[in-house]
Amino acid sequence: MQKTQSPDIQAQLNQARENLQRLGNAVSELVNLSPDVFNDEAIKARLQDFQQAYKEATQRLANPSFRIATIGTTSSGKSTIVNALMGRRIAPMEAGEMSGGVLTLKHSVDRTLVIEATENAVWETGEWTDINDQELYDRIQRAMHSYHEARKKKEYIAPQITAHIPLLPACDANLSGLPEGINVEFLDLPGLKSVQDKTNLAILQPLVGKAFSLVALDYMQVDEQHRQKLLTELKRVVEYLQGRTDSMIFILNRVDQRGSDDKPLDVRLQQLKTEIQEQLNLPSLPDIIPFNARLLYYAQCAWGTNPLHTNSDVTPEVRSNLLKSLFKDCANIIEYKTENNWDLEDWFTEIKKSVKRDGFIDDEQMRQLLNYALKWSGGEQLWGCIRKRIEESFFELVIVPILLDIFKSYDSFASSVNLFIQTRKIGNLEDVTQKQEQLMKFRKEFPSLAKKIKYDFDTELDEYREAIKNRGATEDSRIAQKALKNERQGFEIIFSAINDIKKGLVEDIILLVRDAFKHNEGAYDLKDKLQEVIAPSLAENIAREYDHVSRRITVDFISKDSYLLKKARIDDTKKIQELEHDEKYVRLLYHTVKDALTIRAEFSLQAKEKDFTQALNGVVNDQLERFRLCIPEDILGSLGVEKAVISDIEKKLNENLTTLPDNLFDFNADIKENKLSQREKIGTKKETKTKNVGSCLNKRTESYTVTIDQFGDIKYKELLIPNPNKMAEQWIEGIENRESDLLDILFDWIADKLDNCRYLFSESVNNILNLTERFLDEQSHKLWEQKLDLEKLAILESCYHNANNIRQKLAQEYHLIDEEVINDKII
Secondary structure, eight states, X not given: OOOOXXXXXXXXXXXXXXXXXXXXXXXXXXXXXXXTGGGSHHHHHHHHHHHHHHHHHHHHHHSOEEEEEEEESTTSOHHHHHHHHHTSOOSOOOSSSOOOSEEEEEEOSSOEEEEXXXXXXXXXXXXXXXXXXXXXXXXXXXXHHHHHHHTTXXXXXXXXXXXXXXXXXXXXXXXXXXXXXXXXXXXXOOOGGGOOSHHHHHHHHHHHHTSEEEEEEEGGGOSTTTHHHHHHHHHHHHHHHTOOGGGEEEEEEOGGGOOTTSOOHHHXXXXXXXXXHHHHTOSSOOOEEEOOHHHHHHHHHXXXXXXXXXXXXXXXXXXXXXXXXXXXXXXXXXXXXXXXXHHHHHHHHHHHHHHHTTOOOOHHHHHHHHHHHHHHXXXXXXXXXXXXXXXXXXXXXXXXXXXXXXXXXXHHHHHHHHHHHHHHTOOSHHHHHHHHXXXXXXXXHHHHXXXXXXXXXXXXXXXXXXXXXXXXXXXXXXXXXXXXXXXXXTTHHHHHHHHHHHHHHIIIIIHHHHXXXXXXXXXXXXXXXXXXXXXXXXXXXXXXXXXXXXXXXXXXXXXXXXXXXXXXXXXXXXXXXXXXXXXXXXXXXXXXXXXXXXXXXXXHHHHTHHHHHHHHHHHHHHHHHHXXXXXXXXXXXXXXXXXXXXXXXXXXXXXXXXXXXXXXXXXXXXXXXXXXXXXXEXXXXXXXXXXXXXXXXXXXXXXXXXXXXXXXXXXXEEEEEEOHHHHHHHHHHHXXXXXXXXXXXXXXXXXXXXXXXXXXXXXXXXXXXXXXXXXXXXXXXXXXXXXXXXXXHHHHHHHHHHHHHHHHHHHHTTSSOOHHHHHHHHO
16 A cells, blocks of 8 residues: 555645755855946845754754644543543543643654753653553653642743654555645643643743644533633633634544433534534535544554555554453443444454454454444544644745745845846946935934934823723724724724623633632632632642631631621730731731732733734734835835845844733722720629618618629720622722723833834844945945946846745745735734
8 A cells, every 4th residue: 555645735745845955056056247336235145044043944944844733622531532642641631620731742763752841840850762552651641740749839941842752644654645744743731720830821822823633622521511711712812822713623522422312412502503604604614524532543553554555563462451451441432333233243253352352453344343443433524624724724824934044035036136226237337326315314313203203102102001091891893994984994902801801800810819708618619610620739728828728717716897807805815816817817818819910911912812913913013004105115125225224124023022020010908997996794792782771670780791893994906897798899900999000011112112112113224224335335445446347247137036036935825825915924
């Protein structure tokens, strides 16, 4: 059986390699034709940048990698899916959330495991070679287990693990459809419960954004009771990790758990497709593959990574153990699939007997069993879908990023060469002198023009800032419409971001703590709920202080308005100490909630980084356009100054999202202490009194004793702490009070990026003007000396245009991108 290849992918790759080589040859021809031109330091520096980018692009196209990332909702069996598709047990598959960090699987004949030495790592790091599957699995499992245990106390950068091993999709290219020479990488990424801080999220986002994604879902969560929660979590996974929705396949795992009274699977799938399309705003219904990862995992690993038409590389002992587990854990699906086929049922029964008696299962029997497993598990359907989607997205995910990187460096280099050519084409001294004077005039005028543009942008940003701060409840849309009117595409994201962050903080943290008080929940229950959205260490801190406070407010505190009141006599040392402890634990609760809110807000900002960057790019591009229009077309356009400036700045622009200050939500507990005196009974005393008794004729006096209450002024210390509702109100008020600060942070970030853009543009203008002036001076001297070689210049210009044409052909070869799109993506 011969390996099949995708002619489209191979043709795309060959065409890109050929055109890239032609571009390199054209530049070499350009340089060899007039080496003296490239002695200029500015042009030489740009040439060296291009040559380095060309070298890297050539290497990347010679050995391209196609990356497939597996992401998913909680406990969806994601790691089992990875192992099933890889044909070996590598990713830890324990119950619960075991994936922690980034597990990268790269195909290699040589077996190596690398666990990077990340900052403060408390797990074993290093590199191991010639490592077998069991040792590899154990080391990965220990690293991830250590990480999960350690992050209960503090947050760490998650383990970064790379395993170089033979992988099934690379060994059997029939499965993926990729031609020879293309490396396959699989990323097993953690669920959101393991990624609850900005740093780890920022590590994962670019990996997922550049990869083809398999999204795992749990069939047990698609019933009416759980489906909405599943869809909400799915939306968070995709949005937070910034996955490409145009290159995703959804895997509905554990369909073998369907009950006999469940809805038909087709009905479930159609319903889920429609709801996922709505939830993720997809242009069409998504691909959802019903899947049984455990069945395929056992069968595929019992065969190994060799193609089915060859011999298996799995030992009889390993195969026997895996098949025993298969017949034990997958008995229901086998029974269901064979119930109407007596011959097939007998065949499986014989295989099961042989396995149970430690008999030998040969390759032919195993090959047949694996074929059944591929059909019944959904593996065959999944690999078919993967092949189709790889063919559709290969160019955009693999080739385009390589070409975009080299376009940046080439455009900067080519624009400087064009400046040289245009200045050399000036044929008389009068024109040279005129251009020099125009250049000097523009150099003088540009600072004031740039200052005016800066003022206009700063004024507009301040208007938005103040409008949002002073807006009413229904004014967001009006402000967004104003931004759209000013052609601020995507800018409305900034307006809604604060509301989204506030809503998430209130629902995910504040209300959980308040309701725990209301319903007298246990600390462990609260901790489990909080760990869905914040790191275990933060959840542990809040739950611990909640436990202290909740136990105390149920003893001796009485309700008073929105507060809880407790008092103690000042002379009662023990009771006063209890009051001090009561106050301490309330303040600690406030402190831990504040920490959690700040870290969660920072996480939410990072989750929206893609949207914020899109909005920022729109503003930056508009500012660049206004700067570009400052360059007088009739004066300097003919020299190519404008294009040279834009090409120069495009290489320098970069975006990094801001961070929040540690004391963003610096609200304090509203605790009141009072000292008061209260007149109270302090004891009794006995007094002897007399009274007359007897008749008128026999009066006498008798003495008697009475007990009299003694009163005195008693000093008390009174403590009032907020009740749970009041606590929540104060925390929410603290967030709302800081809304202005959040807005300032976002707008300052935009303003800083615009200032950086202005600086870079001014720097590029000066660099290009200096280069142009130098070329004009040289041309002036040449004209004076009558040494201008117009024929040689024409040849040089022809070579320049040839190189440019090749670059454009590279960009437009597949009608997927054009120059405008490229420039947008670069900026």
